[in-house]
Amino acid sequence: MRSARISLTVTVTAAAITLLASSCAPGSSSDGGDTKQADDKKLTYLYFTDGPDEQATRDLIDEFEKKTGAKVNLQIVPFDNLEQRLQARLSGNNAPDVARLTDITPFRTDLLDLNKFQKGALNGKFLKGADSYITGKSGELLAVPSDLTMNGPLINVDQFKKAGVPLPDPKQPWTWDDMVKDAKKVQAANKTQNAIAMDVSGHRFSTMLSQYGTDFFDKTGKKPGLDTGKATAAVKRFAELNASGTMPKDLWLQAGTKYKAANEIFLAQQTPVYLSGNWQVSAFAKDAKFTWAAAPNPCQKTCGGFPGGKFMASFKQSKHQKLAAEFIAFMNSKASQEKLAKDANFLPTRKDLISSGVKYPKRDADMQTFLDDVKRTPQTAYASAYSPAFGATADASVKELAKVLAGDSSPKEAVEAIRAEAQKALKDAQ
Structure with a gap:
């Protein structure tokens, strides 16, 4: 006889949250961010790829660029060098606007509070288990879980x-x-x-x-x-x-x-x-x-x-904080996460997608097996x-x-x- 299951307490809130952009001026809080913000709509996204996610990410970036008129420079680096490169860039006051991370701990004091700009779109939308990890001491949203591994x-x-x-x-x-x-x-x-x-x-x-x-x-x-x-x-x-x-x-x-x-x-x-x-x-x-x-x-x-999984975060050094937060919100919307999950055989982190499930065009039975274990x-x-x-x-x-x-x-x-x-x-x- 198999052991009793313990279910993951991932639930979907019934109340819909209206999408609101924060009225704070970029970099104007006391979080140590740079108050000088660039007017151009250009972003740098420091990224490492697991393979099938790269094209799906590029496709979503194209959608974001068409929607906003922004330009995103996708900077792909080897995973083994990611932390070292990012630390060097932070030390040189040359942080990317957005980064894909597996561990936010080494960078917590450098991360931008995404609630300043995209609280309605991001706060409370993701699996409950990540809350304490991505939340700062004063309730800041320091990162978004962008995909889940099991x-x-x-x-x-x-x-x-x-x-x-x-x-x-x-x-x-x-x-x-x-x-x-x-x-x-x-x-x-x-x-x-x-x-x-x-x-x-x-x-x-x-x-x-x-x-x-x-x-x-x-x-x-x-x-x-x-x-x-x-x-x-x-x-x-x-x-x-x-x-x-x-x-x-x-x-x-x-x-x-x-x-x-x-x-x-x-x-x-x-x-x-x-x-x-x-x-x-x-x-x-x-x-x-x-x-x-x-x-x-x-x-x-x-x-x-x-x-396990990956996270998207921005930095206080960014000269495009508002646009960076908008990009993170777009890449982790329900539609974007569902597309990335389907195209790259990833698991979603959003509560609504975990609850509703994802129908995968390739190897769906295998992915459903992993999704079932998310709930167990x-x-x-x-x-x-x-x-x-x-x-x-x-x-x-x-x-x-x-x-x-x-x-x-x-x-x-x-x-x-x-x-x-x-x-x-x-x-x-x-």
């Missing part, structure tokens, strides 16, 4: 069929025991190197922690929340799966503390189950030479996956994912898990070290 399994359908193992029911998720048992049967029948692969990522391992009933932080994202017993059980299970060869132990040991995807193992058909996320859907639709599908996340104490994912997972201390804690978890796999630490010692790092990261983020 971790989850992808399976090699051909290998499951060859093994005679039924595919998991999207409406009736596996338990962890079910997933391991089925994956090992498929592994044996197809003689694959492994049964299950997981990206080397503290974010991905957080999915397992959440399913075991605990998270790095509490429901506020501002206090440690790791339950020692539940977390130790998850780490112990993870270590056992790696030691037995069910998971590729060398992947985590050789990666060190750096992120390493296991997509090549899955594409080479050396594992029938791959724990990754919805961003792989577009890539595998193009690259996979076999039949595959998204599967529901396994349940343990809870069900669902673990969230517990609220504490969102609080952890959007905590300002998440990044440092997730990195520490990769380091500690590698120690366990190498035999240099016990699961309980690893959990204690991760919890200590969570406390330190929270203190550093204050």
